Amino acid sequence: MDGVSTPVEARHRALLEALPDLVLRLGADGTYLELGGDLSRLANPPELVVGANVRDLLPSDVAEQLMRGVAAALSSGELATVNYRLRPHMGELRDFELRIAPVAAGEVLAIVRDVTDLHEAIREVSESRARIVTAGDAERRRIERNLHDGAQQRLVAVSLHLHLIRKRLDGRPEAVPELLDAAQTELALALDEIRELVRGLHPRVLTDHGLARAVRTLAERSLLPVELVSLPEERLSSSVEAAAYYLIAEALANAAKHAQARLITIRVELEADHVVVEVADDGVGGADQSGSGLQGLADRVAALGGSFAVSSVRGAGTAVRAELPL
Numbered sequence: 273m274d275g276v277s278t279p280v281e282a283r284h285r286a287l288l289e290a291l292p293d294l295v296l297r298l299g300a301d302g303t304y305l306e307l308g309g310d311l312s313r314l315a316n317p318p319e320l321v322v323g324a325n326v327r328d329l330l331p332s333d334v335a336e337q338l339m340r341g342v343a344a345a346l347s348s349g350e351l352a353t354v355n356y357r358l359r360p361h362m363g364e365l366r367d368f369e370l371r372i373a374p375v376a377a378g379e380v381l382a383i384v385r386d387v388t389d390l391h392e393a394i395r396e397v398s399e400s401r402a403r404i405v406t407a408g409d410a411e412r413r414r415i416e417r418n419l420h421d422g423a424q425q426r427l428v429a430v431s432l433h434l435h436l437i438r439k440r441l442d443g444r445p446e447a448v449p450e451l452l453d454a455a456q457t458e459l460a461l462a463l464d465e466i467r468e469l470v471r472g473l474h475p476r477v478l479t480d481h482g483l484a485r486a487v488r489t490l491a492e493r494s495l496l497p498v499e500l501v502s503l504p505e506e507r508l509s510s511s512v513e514a515a516a517y518y519l520i521a522e523a524l525a526n527a528a529k530h531a532q533a534r535l536i537t538i539r540v541e542l543e544a545d546h547v548v549v550e551v552a553d554d555g556v557g558g559a560d561q562s563g564s565g566l567q568g569l570a571d572r573v574a575a576l577g578g579s580f581a582v583s584s585v586r587g588a589g590t591a592v593r594a595e596l597p598l
């Protein structure tokens with residue numbers, strides 16, 4: 273906007289300059305009349321724009337969309353909205369949303385907003401939501417299979433044994449003790465399997481005694497040496513305790529499976545409004561963050577509004593770190 277001196281015009285100009293969006297004043301025929309706001313979003317260098325026509329400067333499909341919006345705003349007298357993708361003169365292809373308001377006969381004001389980051393964030397949220405649902409389904413199938421193939425079959429066998437025992441009591445009672453032994457064995461195995469399954473669902477020690485005790489249990493069970501650098505004893509919300517626990521459990525499992533590490537260090541630190549959870553190993557590095565285990569952790573942390581990072585340079589170990597809001 274060129275230098276103007278009246279207070280109203282000065283305010284108008286200050287307003288435009290302060291806007292985070294690009295502002296265009298356009299004629300009904302698509303001539304650029306005036307520019308303001310963030311000019312880096314223009315498809316062309318600003319000095320080429322005023323006085324030129326939309327159809328000369330923009331790709332034809334984008335120009336047509338824009339002109340349809342201009343025509344709609346002018347004929348209805350109401351706001352029209354148009355979305356398109358365009359490569360600004362500075363930078364990469366971006367998504368834009370245009371709000372076009374009629375100003376006077378033959379003239380509109382268009383606010384051009386860069387919505388790329390917003391679209392990206394929405395896409396990430398809907399993708400992670402889908403992954404969370406899929407992971408839940410897969411987990412239910414795993415439980416169903418485990419119960420079906422394990423405890424359920426054993427209980428069927430126990431029931432069969434009891435049936436046989438009943439029959440033998442009349443005819444061949446001497447066979448009963450052996451059948452009782454077999455039934456008892458099957459029952460014990462079924463109990464073991466259910467216990468194992470339940471432990472994998474949600475560790476009891478976490479619910480009953482909190483993160484510190486649960487992490488010490490993980491560390492004791494680890495095949496690799498673990499150094500617990502810091503581990504607060506305070507109880508945290510159950511979702512934060514669970515996220516921290518599963519992160520540590522997965523990182524320990526990964527280090528044992530993939531890292532050829534000599535030492536794993538675990539650090540859990542309470543800050544003012546978040547808790548930092550970090551597991552580092554001194555192994556081979558090169559972790560793939562898109563793997564199902566690490567992606568699942570990223571989704572779990574994102575669902576709590578936390579941040580998640582894996583740093584894993586080949587040859588320099590792996591560190592998995594999350595910040596979870598309290």
Ligand SMILES: Nc1ncnc2c1ncn2[C@@H]1O[C@H](COP(=O)(O)OP(=O)(O)OP(=O)(O)O)[C@@H](O)[C@H]1O
Pocket residue numbers: 526527529530531553555556557558559560561562563564565566567589590
């Ligand atoms: N600490 C680590 N050191 C070296 N490589 C790792 C480490 N953690 C993960 N990786 C590599 O990154 C890949 C992805 O890890 P992720 O945990 O997502 O999957 P996974 O362990 O293979 O399977 P899942 O966790 O679903 O059982 C692994 O297959 C492994 O190749």
Ligand SMILES: [Mg+2]
Pocket residue numbers: 522525526565566
């Ligand atoms: Mg894994």
